[in-house]
Amino acid sequence: MGLTFEMEPKTPFGGSLSTLAVIDVASSAIVRKPAALGWEEAAGLPLVGLTAKTTLSEPLLRLPPSEGDSQQTIVVLGGSSGVGQYVVQLGKAAGLRVIATCSATSEHFVRSLGADEVIDYTAGSVLESLRVVKPAQGFVTIVDCVGGTELLDDLPALLTPKTDSFPHGGSYTTIVGDKTDRSTLGGAMLLDTDRTMRARQDASQAGSLPYRYACILLDMNAEWLADLAARAADGRLKVPIDSTYAFEQAREAYERLGTARAKGKVVVEVQAAT
Ligand SMILES: NC(=O)c1ccc[n+]([C@@H]2O[C@H](COP(=O)([O-])OP(=O)(O)OC[C@H]3O[C@@H](n4cnc5c(N)ncnc54)[C@H](OP(=O)(O)O)[C@@H]3O)[C@@H](O)[C@H]2O)c1
The missing domain is CATH 3.40.50.720 (NAD(P)-binding Rossmann-like Domain)
Known part of the structure; x- marks a missing residue:
């Protein structure tokens, strides 16, 4: 699981709704997904978890x-x-x-x-x-x-x-x-x-x-992400998922997001989880 953020995408693979991604590991937070953590939770956690962690950390x-x-x-x-x-x-x-x-x-x-x-x-x-x-x-x-x-x-x-x-x-x-x-x-x-x-x-x-x-912008800190993932995997951290959509329903997913009423993450399955 990981989080990448490119202000100026250098490749045609930017964005998260894709089956293939080119990741610059030097500027990204990449950690192994704990087995006990579901794929939806793994997708929903990094951006929001790291942003929250940044706000509650020094400095x-x-x-x-x-x-x-x-x-x-x-x-x-x-x-x-x-x-x-x-x-x-x-x-x-x-x-x-x-x-x-x-x-x-x-x-x-x-x-x-x-x-x-x-x-x-x-x-x-x-x-x-x-x-x-x-x-x-x-x-x-x-x-x-x-x-x-x-x-x-x-x-x-x-x-x-x-x-x-x-x-x-x-x-x-x-x-x-x-x-x-x-x-x-x-x-x-x-x-x-x-x-x-x-x-x-x-x-x-x-x-x-x-x-x-x-x-602020979130801090891409892989150690923090690993810690958040471990907490989520053993239940110390809840990862609320509002709804999950198939890739073909991506438009509806964005509409749900646009309501600003989602309680938790709106997840799009790029490829059905196995
Ligand atoms: N800087 C960063 O690194 C970073 C990272 C992530 C997100 N963001 C930004 O954070 C903002 C929020 O994004 P999000 O996805 O977290 O939003 P969101 O989940 O869609 O936020 C909607 C929630 O905001 C609540 N809300 C709306 N107006 C409120 C108010 N005046 N006071 C208190 N609660 C209010 C609503 O609560 P009720 O349902 O209870 O009314 C609703 O649950 C966006 O502008 C996004 O760009 C920044």
Whole structure:
């Protein structure tokens, strides 16, 4: 199993809906599929699992010195989204307290993944709800899997502040960026064209923001992928599959994806699994 990503495909074999792929092993995360892991799960795990793992790893997530037995708290915006499901699970597995946003219809699902608290983003202001549940030391990270700017002005009050004992401060990590429109590419691609986001990220890197901001692309880390696959194979990590389509139904698969209502991965069988 593996994940490849080519910004500028050099071969006619780019894309994942193909029976043959040319893979540059130097820039890809390639690991052996554990026997106990199904093919659908193996197909569904890499992109979202590695993106989630990236958001919860250094340098993006740094934990302040613990105070007593209080748990560090993270927020996942879009806990039911493709990546958000894994941020919730990996956050819990790392011993963090997880607060996730989703609609009421997804609450049971997101709690089943381990979320300690759920905020219904359709029922009122997410910012107001976060102000209410914020721990005294602030959130150590907010991982944004939906996009938008709603929380940005209030991050200094929401995130763990920079102090002498914790000079990093809390982080806001987005995999989407300021846009919410699903028809345009987001994530780190937006940094090339969006000056406001670029200026914010530059200011964060220069240390002149009171918190850390990053709009990121996943890290192609084969060790992480092997670990995620092992967890999925022995049941420590759930790999929700929304639906599976035959290759001939690829159009329907994309239509399902376009609804933004899929709970888990939409899988296309390029070749029927044997
Ligand atoms: N940077 C990267 O490396 C990277 C990697 C993967 C994906 N992405 C990006 O991540 C974005 C999400 O992709 P995806 O495939 O994960 O999406 P998705 O699974 O299709 O997301 C749909 C989910 O988003 C939830 N949602 C929609 N609006 C929300 C809001 N305002 N607050 C909270 N939840 C909300 C919905 O929850 P309910 O059903 O509960 O309403 C739905 O479950 C895309 O823009 C994609 O390009 C980036």
